[in-house]
Amino acid sequence: MxxxxxxxxxxxxxxxxxxxxxxxxxxxxxxxxxxxxxxxxxxxxxxxxxxxxxxxxxxxxxxxxxxxxxxxxxxxxxxxxxxxxxxxxxxxxxxxQMEYKLEDILGREKPLLVILDNLQDPGNLGTILRAGEAAGVTGVILSRDCVDIYNPKVIRSTMGSIYRMPFLYVDELPQVVSAMKESGIQSFAAHLDGKRSYDQESYTGGTAFLIGNEGNGLRADVAKAADTYVRIPMCGQVESLNAAVAASVLMFEAARQRRE
Amino acid sequence: MxxxxxxxxxxxxxxxxxxxxxxxxxxxxxxxxxxxxxxxxxxxxxxxxxxxxxxxxxxxxxxxxxxxxxxxxxxxxxxxxxxxxxxxxxxxxxxxQMEYKLEDILGREKPLLVILDNLQDPGNLGTILRAGEAAGVTGVILSRDCVDIYNPKVIRSTMGSIYRMPFLYVDELPQVVSAMKESGIQSFAAHLDGKRSYDQESYTGGTAFLIGNEGNGLRADVAKAADTYVRIPMCGQVESLNAAVAASVLMFEAARQRRE
CATH class of the missing domain: 3.30.1330.30 (Ribosomal protein L30/S12)
Known part of the structure; x- marks a missing residue:
């Protein structure tokens, strides 16, 4: 001892x-x-x-x-x-530590992906992994400057999903988003400039949701690489949603459509 | 100075x-x-x-x-x-401090309410207020033993919604849920025993969502007072969702239905 x-x-x-x-x-x-x-x-x-x-x-x-x-x-x-x-x-x-390759993540049938651009809060990342597993997300791709997925606070808030959710840190998110396009995966940026409400799009094919930093949203070059901007309509005086909430609303809308 | x-x-x-x-x-x-x-x-x-x-x-x-x-x-x-x-x-x-009465919260046209039973995490409460305002929630009712809404961590994570979201602490949640029934408000308990998926119900009339404690869910007497149990279908090995995520999925489904 x-x-x-x-x-x-x-x-x-x-x-x-x-x-x-x-x-x-x-x-x-x-x-x-x-x-x-x-x-x-x-x-x-x-x-x-x-x-x-x-x-x-x-x-x-x-x-x-x-x-x-x-x-x-x-x-x-x-x-x-x-x-x-x-x-x-x-x-x-x-x-x-886990070791996944980009092929593991992009190569599935009709993947449901979450792409995180400079996400900083450990609780948000852990919550996205946990909610993502529940919503049927098949992989998570993170920009190199996101919070460390192995941060103890992230691990704790995944409630075990860390063991099961494939993920990958990449240097150049825009390039990865372009590579997804070639694999037939449609990318949707959660963006305040989105004209279409998120529930007006179809997520039954290969789908990736792009979620940005807590304070600043998606960086311009990452957002630009997305196929479509979608907006989560908001009442009241709220200017933005917590990143894990925004991701969850999108992921569970995809899950709902995929069940139908 | x-x-x-x-x-x-x-x-x-x-x-x-x-x-x-x-x-x-x-x-x-x-x-x-x-x-x-x-x-x-x-x-x-x-x-x-x-x-x-x-x-x-x-x-x-x-x-x-x-x-x-x-x-x-x-x-x-x-x-x-x-x-x-x-x-x-x-x-x-x-x-x-704000001062709201039960009538302020129940008396609106087709209210959309969130009822919190022994919620303990300040970040969850703040996030529910913020996401709730965005989803058009008209009031929040809390059991007396929930975390203090004026806890600085709650205030910070509301991002200002604390000023705008009517709320009330009550001693007896089951009685309040019964009172809601008399006001024509239908109550839905987010519950693992729910047989119907949450997206199979209609939330366009007066609606209240019951959300339980992070570790233990809803207490039996509170859940029993609800009209309907609903379940958020989950993939993988996830046993439950973070309380703020579960609340957000329900609240934004209500918002989606109310926009249609």
């Missing part, structure tokens, strides 16, 4: 919590909490860290010992030190 | 930031940032606090001096001490 916050493993975990660079160099990410541990694909689990109380309470039921050399027990205070949450559940897994 | 964090006004503002009880006793709330200040109904503004740099930069343009005795300047470091944000914009208003 590890009892000191000075331990090298503890220090490394804190680096992995806090720094994208540390995660990317090690090609890992952290998934905290019981639900995230239970839904984790076992072949991607590199290490399992638990608090002493969690181990004592749940070892039998969860067969923690079966993890063998991958399992490591921390005292409760060391676990709390490493945890990203105020009230840690007592289990944290180190996972191998 | 106030230069010390020991000043009584400074101490009181911090109480108002942090404590629901302090806000409710004084019947005020704090709205931080330029946008919130510009959209604030002037008759509800009790005090305007600005940082020294904000005052020097924006006084002429914004006519800050016109606030007279209501205006108070803090040094930048005192302002940062009082602010709820990491990078304060330099303006904070103390606002009189």
């Amino acid at each position: 590890i009892t000191s916050t000075g331990n090298a493993k503890v220090k490394q975990l804190i680096q992995l919590q806090k720094k994208r660079k540390a995660r990317d160099e090690a090609k890992v990410f952290l998934a905290e909490g019981l639900r995230m541990a239970l839904e984790a694909p076992r072949e991607q689990v590199l290490d399992v860290y638990v608090s002493e109380s969690f181990y004592n309470k749940r070892n039998k039921e969860l067969k923690l010992d079966a993890w063998g050399g991958k399992l490591c027990v921390f005292t409760d205070s060391v676990f709390a030190h490493v945890s990203d949450t105020k009230t840690p559940q007592g289990i944290l897994t180190v996972m191998r | 106030i230069t010390s964090t020991g000043n009584a006004k400074v101490k009181q503002l911090i109480q108002l930031q942090k404590k629901r009880k302090a806000r409710d006793e004084a019947k005020v709330f704090l709205a931080e940032g330029l946008r919130m200040a510009l959209e604030a109904p002037r008759e509800q503004v009790l005090d305007v606090y600005v940082s020294e740099s904000f005052y020097n930069k924006r006084n002429k343009e914004l006519k800050l001096d016109a606030w007279g005795g209501k205006l108070c300047v803090f040094t930048d470091s005192v302002f940062a001490h009082v602010s709820d944000t990491k990078t304060p914009q330099g303006i904070l208003t103390v606002m009189r």
Whole structure:
């Protein structure tokens, strides 16, 4: 059992919590909490860290010992030190990062894609993955300058969808949007300049929704690459919607049309 | 100009930031940032606090001096001490709390209502107010144990909708849902037991959507009071949606039907 916050493993975990660079160099990410541990694909689990109380309470039921050399027990205070949450559940897994290719994402039958341009809020990204999985989204493409998908706050708000939603960071979104066009995928930019209401378009074929930054929307070159601008009609004095809400309204309209 | 964090006004503002009880006793709330200040109904503004740099930069343009005795300047470091944000914009208003009655909320023509049962996350509540205003929601009713709508994080995520969306906290949600029935308002519980998909119902008449707690959904007695259970069909392994996403999907479906 590890009892000191000075331990090298503890220090490394804190680096992995806090720094994208540390995660990317090690090609890992952290998934905290019981639900995230239970839904984790076992072949991607590199290490399992638990608090002493969690181990004592749940070892039998969860067969923690079966993890063998991958399992490591921390005292409760060391676990709390490493945890990203105020009230840690007592289990944290180190996972191998996912690796998807553009072909994985574009190559499906009638894909339903979400393209994110400079999205910055971790909660928004996690919520889009979770709602996207529920709405039948088949992949997410992110500009390189979006928030890190392996940020612990993103992971937590995906509620497990991080394990199942194919995604890819790309350097040049406009080029990818053009490549989609060649694959027969129609792209729709959620844009205040949109003339047609979003529910007047058909999303039953290959479809991609472009969602922009929380404060500034889509960058001009990205919006320009889209086939169609759509607008979500808004009442009252609201100027824009939260990015995750806008994405959800579009994704679930696509899901509704695809069910009919 | 106030230069010390020991000043009584400074101490009181911090109480108002942090404590629901302090806000409710004084019947005020704090709205931080330029946008919130510009959209604030002037008759509800009790005090305007600005940082020294904000005052020097924006006084002429914004006519800050016109606030007279209501205006108070803090040094930048005192302002940062009082602010709820990491990078304060330099303006904070103390606002009189809103006062709505049940009749204000139920008495409209074909109301579109959202009923929140024990919602806990400030970001979710703020997002529901903002998306709700955009979708044409006419009022929000909250169980007494929901997060405080005047919590600074709620205020910020409403992006101004807090000033315009009628709302009411009530002790007994089931009774209110029954009262709605008598006013001809049909209530729909977002519920995993729902047999009909949400897009199979009509929301063009008086409509109320019931949304439950983030972890536990609707309490049994609240759900039981609803006329109809509706379900948002979900693909993949997703078990539930984020509360603000679920509310948004329902609210914008109602908006879509009401536009047709």
